Amino acid sequence: MAATQEEIVAGLAEIVNEIAGIPVEDVATEKSFTDDLDVDSLSMVEVVVAAEERFDVKIPDEDVKNLKTVGDATDYILKHQA
Amino acid sequence: MAKIKPSKGAPYARILGVGGYRPTRVVPNEVILEKIDSSDEWIRSRSGIATRHWASPEETVTAMSVEASGKAIADAGIDPGQIGAVIVSTVSHFKQTPAVATEIADKIGSGKPAAFDISAGCAGFGYGLTLAKGMIVEGSAEYVLVIGVERLSDLTDLEDRATAFLFGDGAGAVVVGPSDEPHIGPTVWGSEGDKSETIKQTVPWNEFHVGDVSKLPLDTQGEIKFPAITQEGQAVFRWAVFEMAKVAQQALDAAGISAEDLDVFIPHQANMRIIDSMVKTLKLPEHVTVARDVETTGNTSAASIPLAMERLLATGKAKSGDTALIIGFGAGLVFAATVVTLP
Numbered sequence: 001m002a003a004t005q006e007e008i009v010a011g012l013a014e015i016v017n018e019i020a021g022i023p024v025e026d027v028a029t030e031k032s033f034t035d036d037l038d039v040d041s042l043s044m045v046e047v048v049v050a051a052e053e054r055f056d057v058k059i060p061d062e063d064v065k066n067l068k069t070v071g072d073a074t075d076y077i078l079k080h081q082a
Numbered sequence: 083m084a085k086i087k088p089s090k091g092a093p094y095a096r097i098l099g100v101g102g103y104r105p106t107r108v109v110p111n112e113v114i115l116e117k118i119d120s121s122d123e124w125i126r127s128r129s130g131i132a133t134r135h136w137a138s139p140e141e142t143v144t145a146m147s148v149e150a151s152g153k154a155i156a157d158a159g160i161d162p163g164q165i166g167a168v169i170v171s172t173v174s175h176f177k178q179t180p181a182v183a184t185e186i187a188d189k190i191g192s193g194k195p196a197a198f199d200i201s202a203g204c205a206g207f208g209y210g211l212t213l214a215k216g217m218i219v220e221g222s223a224e225y226v227l228v229i230g231v232e233r234l235s236d237l238t239d240l241e242d243r244a245t246a247f248l249f250g251d252g253a254g255a256v257v258v259g260p261s262d263e264p265h266i267g268p269t270v271w272g273s274e275g276d277k278s279e280t281i282k283q284t285v286p287w288n289e290f291h292v293g294d295v296s297k298l299p300l301d302t303q304g305e306i307k308f309p310a311i312t313q314e315g316q317a318v319f320r321w322a323v324f325e326m327a328k329v330a331q332q333a334l335d336a337a338g339i340s341a342e343d344l345d346v347f348i349p350h351q352a353n354m355r356i357i358d359s360m361v362k363t364l365k366l367p368e369h370v371t372v373a374r375d376v377e378t379t380g381n382t383s384a385a386s387i388p389l390a391m392e393r394l395l396a397t398g399k400a401k402s403g404d405t406a407l408i409i410g411f412g413a414g415l416v417f418a419a420t421v422v423t424l425p
Binding site: 040041042044045046048049061064065 | 127128314315316317319320323324355359
C-alpha cells in the first residue's frame, strides 16, 4: 500500500536521524537537507537510497539534485511510489 | 592431426610478497587550499583525506615501481630472475608506447620476462592479480610481479574544488607465485560501459594536436589546462557504496568465506566516506580490520590496494596469513573483488 504524506515525512525523519544524527522532530517539510539539516551531498545519496528501499521508489541520480527540501522529497516519493 | 603438448601450471596461486613506495613530499590540505575556495574541515568531512604524497620529477612511474617491486621481491624471498611476467596497471604513464612494464622489468633485473601494461583504472590491481593467478595456474609463468602505480597529481585539476584534494601518487607491488593450497579466491569482476561518463579524463590527448584548440578548457590564468580526471561525485558514491557492496559480498560468497571468517577488508582507497558506508552496508563484524590508508595517502587509483595492504602489514594491524577481502572500482566503470590470504 502506498505511503501517505505524513508517513513519508515521518519515514524521512527516521532516515535523516539514522544517517545524519538530526533529531526526528527537527525534520519538517520546509527544511532544506543541506542548509537546515546538515545533510551533505554524500549523505544525501545515503538518504535517497534508504528512501528508495523504504518507499519502493526509484530516484535516479539526475533527480537527486532537485530534492532540496524534505517537502521536495516527499512530493517526489508520493508521485513515484509503486 | 598433430597433438599439441599443453602447458603445465601450479595447482593454485598466492600472494608471496608486497611492497610499496610513497613519494617523499607530503602535501597537507593547506597546500590544496591555495588554489580552491574550501577548508580543511570541508575536505576532511567529505573525503577523510588529511595528506597525500606528490611525486617529484625524479619519482617517475618507473622509479616508484622499481622501489615498490624491490621490496615485494625481497618480501617474497625470490630472486628477480625467477619472475616470468610483469604486469603494470596505470593510467598516468604518459608515454603510450612502449609499455612501461618492459623498462621496469629490466631495471629490477628480472631478465626477459613477459611484460605489459593494463588500463583498468582503480580496479587495475584486481585485474592484474586475476591475470597473474591465471598465468601461474595455466603455466605461462611461475612468478608474476603485479604493480599498481600512479602519478595522479599530473592528472589533477588543482582549480576544481570537487577533486583537487582527492588524488595522490605512489606505487604498490605484489609477487604472485605457485601454491599447493588456494590462497586467491574467484574474482568477481566486470564493467559497466554505459556509465563511462561518470569518471573520465576531461579531454583526449589528441585534442591538443588535431582538435580545435579554442575549445580546450582554460585555467584562471587563461592557459590551456592539461587533461585531468573528473567525476560525478554523487553518482560515483552511490555506485561505489551500494553496487560495490553487492560485488564484495559476491566475492566472499564465491570464496566460501563468511564475514565472520574475514580478518581484513581492503577496499580501493577512494574516499573515507565510501569506505565507511561500504563497511556499514556490508555489515562487517567489529573484528574485521579495515584499511583506511586514504587519510594519509589520498586516492592513488591502481596503487591504493597494495599500498594499503603493505601499510597494514608493516604497522602490525594485519598479519601474514590473514584472510582479506579486496575490492577495486573506478573509471570505466570497472570493478574487481576477490578474497586473498595476506603474504
